[in-house]
Amino acid sequence: MYLARIIGTVVATQKDASLKGVKLMVIQPIDSNGQDAGQPVVAADTIGAGYGEIVFCAKSKEGAMPLRDPNAPVDAGIIGIVDSIYNKA
Amino acid sequence: MYLARIIGTVVATQKDASLKGVKLMVIQPIDSNGQDAGQPVVAADTIGAGYGEIVFCAKSKEGAMPLRDPNAPVDAGIIGIVDSIYNKA
Amino acid sequence: MYLARIIGTVVATQKDASLKGVKLMVIQPIDSNGQDAGQPVVAADTIGAGYGEIVFCAKSKEGAMPLRDPNAPVDAGIIGIVDSIYNKA
Amino acid sequence: MYLARIIGTVVATQKDASLKGVKLMVIQPIDSNGQDAGQPVVAADTIGAGYGEIVFCAKSKEGAMPLRDPNAPVDAGIIGIVDSIYNKA
Amino acid sequence: MYLARIIGTVVATQKDASLKGVKLMVIQPIDSNGQDAGQPVVAADTIGAGYGEIVFCAKSKEGAMPLRDPNAPVDAGIIGIVDSIYNKA
Numbered sequence: 123m124y125l126a127r128i129i130g131t132v133v134a135t136q137k138d139a140s141l142k143g144v145k146l147m148v149i150q151p152i153d154s155n156g157q158d159a160g161q162p163v164v165a166a167d168t169i170g171a172g173y174g175e176i177v178f179c180a181k182s183k184e185g186a187m188p189l190r191d192p193n194a195p196v197d198a199g200i201i202g203i204v205d206s207i208y209n210k211a
Numbered sequence: 212m213y214l215a216r217i218i219g220t221v222v223a224t225q226k227d228a229s230l231k232g233v234k235l236m237v238i239q240p241i242d243s244n245g246q247d248a249g250q251p252v253v254a255a256d257t258i259g260a261g262y263g264e265i266v267f268c269a270k271s272k273e274g275a276m277p278l279r280d281p282n283a284p285v286d287a288g289i290i291g292i293v294d295s296i297y298n299k300a
Numbered sequence: 301m302y303l304a305r306i307i308g309t310v311v312a313t314q315k316d317a318s319l320k321g322v323k324l325m326v327i328q329p330i331d332s333n334g335q336d337a338g339q340p341v342v343a344a345d346t347i348g349a350g351y352g353e354i355v356f357c358a359k360s361k362e363g364a365m366p367l368r369d370p371n372a373p374v375d376a377g378i379i380g381i382v383d384s385i386y387n388k389a
Numbered sequence: 390m391y392l393a394r395i396i397g398t399v400v401a402t403q404k405d406a407s408l409k410g411v412k413l414m415v416i417q418p419i420d421s422n423g424q425d426a427g428q429p430v431v432a433a434d435t436i437g438a439g440y441g442e443i444v445f446c447a448k449s450k451e452g453a454m455p456l457r458d459p460n461a462p463v464d465a466g467i468i469g470i471v472d473s474i475y476n477k478a
Numbered sequence: 479m480y481l482a483r484i485i486g487t488v489v490a491t492q493k494d495a496s497l498k499g500v501k502l503m504v505i506q507p508i509d510s511n512g513q514d515a516g517q518p519v520v521a522a523d524t525i526g527a528g529y530g531e532i533v534f535c536a537k538s539k540e541g542a543m544p545l546r547d548p549n550a551p552v553d554a555g556i557i558g559i560v561d562s563i564y565n566k567a
Contacts, residue, residue: 123413123430123431123432123463123464123465124428124430124431125415125429125431129243129298130243130297130298131296131297132267132293132295132296133293133295133296134267134291134292134293134294135292135294136258136259136291136292137258137290137291138276138277138290138291141290141291146212146267148214148243148296150243151428153429154396154397154417160428161213161240161242161248161249162214162242162243163212163213164212164213164214164267165212168405169403169405170403178399178401178413178431180462180463180464181449181464182270182271182272182273182449182450182464183271183273183449183450184449184450184453184462184463184464185464186273187407187460187461187462188405188462193276194276195273195274195276195277195288195290196212196269196273196290197212197269197270197271197273197274199462201404201405201408201462201463202403202404202405202408203402203403203404204399204400204401205400205401205402206399206400207397207399207400207415208397208398208400209396209397218332218387219332219385219386219387220385220386221356221382221384221385222382222383222384222385222386223380223381223382224381224383225347225348225381226347226379226380226381227346227347227365227366227379229365230379235301237303237332237385237387250302250329250331250337250338251303251332253301253302253303253356254301271359271360271361271362272360272361272362282365283365284358284362284363284365284366284377284379285301285358285362285379286301286358286359286360286362286363287301307510308510308563308564309563310534310560310562310563311561311562311563311564312534312558312559312560312561313559313561314525314526314558314559315525315557315558315559316524316525316543316544316557316558318543319557324479324534326481326510326565328510339480339507339509339515340481340509341479341480342479342480342481343479360537360538360540361539361540364540371543372543373536373540373541373543374479374536374540374557375479375536375537375538375540375541390519390520390521390552390553391519391520392504392518392520420517420518421485421486421504421518426517427517436493436494437492445488445490445502445520447551447552447553448538448553449539449553450538450539451538451539451551451553452551452553454496454549454550454551455494455551468493468494468497468551468552469490469492469493469494469497470490470491470493471488471489472489472490473488473489474486474487474488474489474504475486475487475489476485476486476504
């Protein structure tokens, strides 16, 4: 899984039927120091994450597993909200 | 899923039989500000997206799920057309 | 799927049994303007693509689907030969 | 699989139910000389790896296989602890 | 699949039970001219490849297919040894 910060929301009227009612967020992957790392991703959210929160996300089929329809064509999902990270380095 | 802009169409006579009748688009992945990000991708389209539109796409097996034959050897699919993105950042 | 140009052929006597008789090509991924993009890949070919042709390829399990044994340990497959690409950009 | 060094721990109260009791570590992928390579990853640990240890990890669905619930939405897992690497180069 | 050169061996006492007896090699991905390309990878070997040999490897679940336990949490496997590559370019 990778760490990311919630930076936006996607509105899409015309989409695959299985995505009806699925909340889609724009997330910015970050490193363990909170710096941006790579391109933003559109991820499904079933956890109820809000703007600015740090989350961890699963890729590909694993990202769709928490959805009501786990066979939805979703390849990125928000899996948990990070309370804290202990970096001993 | 990732954001992309439709930039072209692929014509291929000789192809895997399961791809007969599947519309194939060349899409340019973009970041949440609309800037190009990485290499163009060939994606299947079942949504009816048109040239220049901003879409979001699923990778790997998830990309083939909306096809009539979900076992077609397709690894990228256009899943929805973006109406708007709210970036609070 | 991604665009690529056929640049070579792999000869391998000692290999997984399921790959017997599978034609293996070295392909160079390209962007939609025909420029090289990233590292060459070894891909299975069931379409009959020849040296120098532009093809589109599927990744991971999708790449093995056109093979006689779809459970062969193949993660890249040539899926179609490109006749032309219309880039309106 | 890839090599990585354990650099931290993730604490997350709000997460997918299948992740209850799963130990989540922040790992830094490294090359075979121990140099950092790419972005840190959040990985599930069932091996009992500790801070600073060198481990090897599996990606995507393979990463979740050692979990009690192999269908948990996990895409990276610590699979083994490295005793030593012989580099003849 | 990608081309790689065998550069080392991994010794790991503490690992997932399904990996008992599986030979783990450190491989350096290369391009079709034999130049290093990207980071080394830990791959399972069932072919009997030796130090310095050029091999081709499969990623993710495809990499585990040749193993006795194809459900082992392995995401990279050596699939064949390269005798020669014909690059016409």
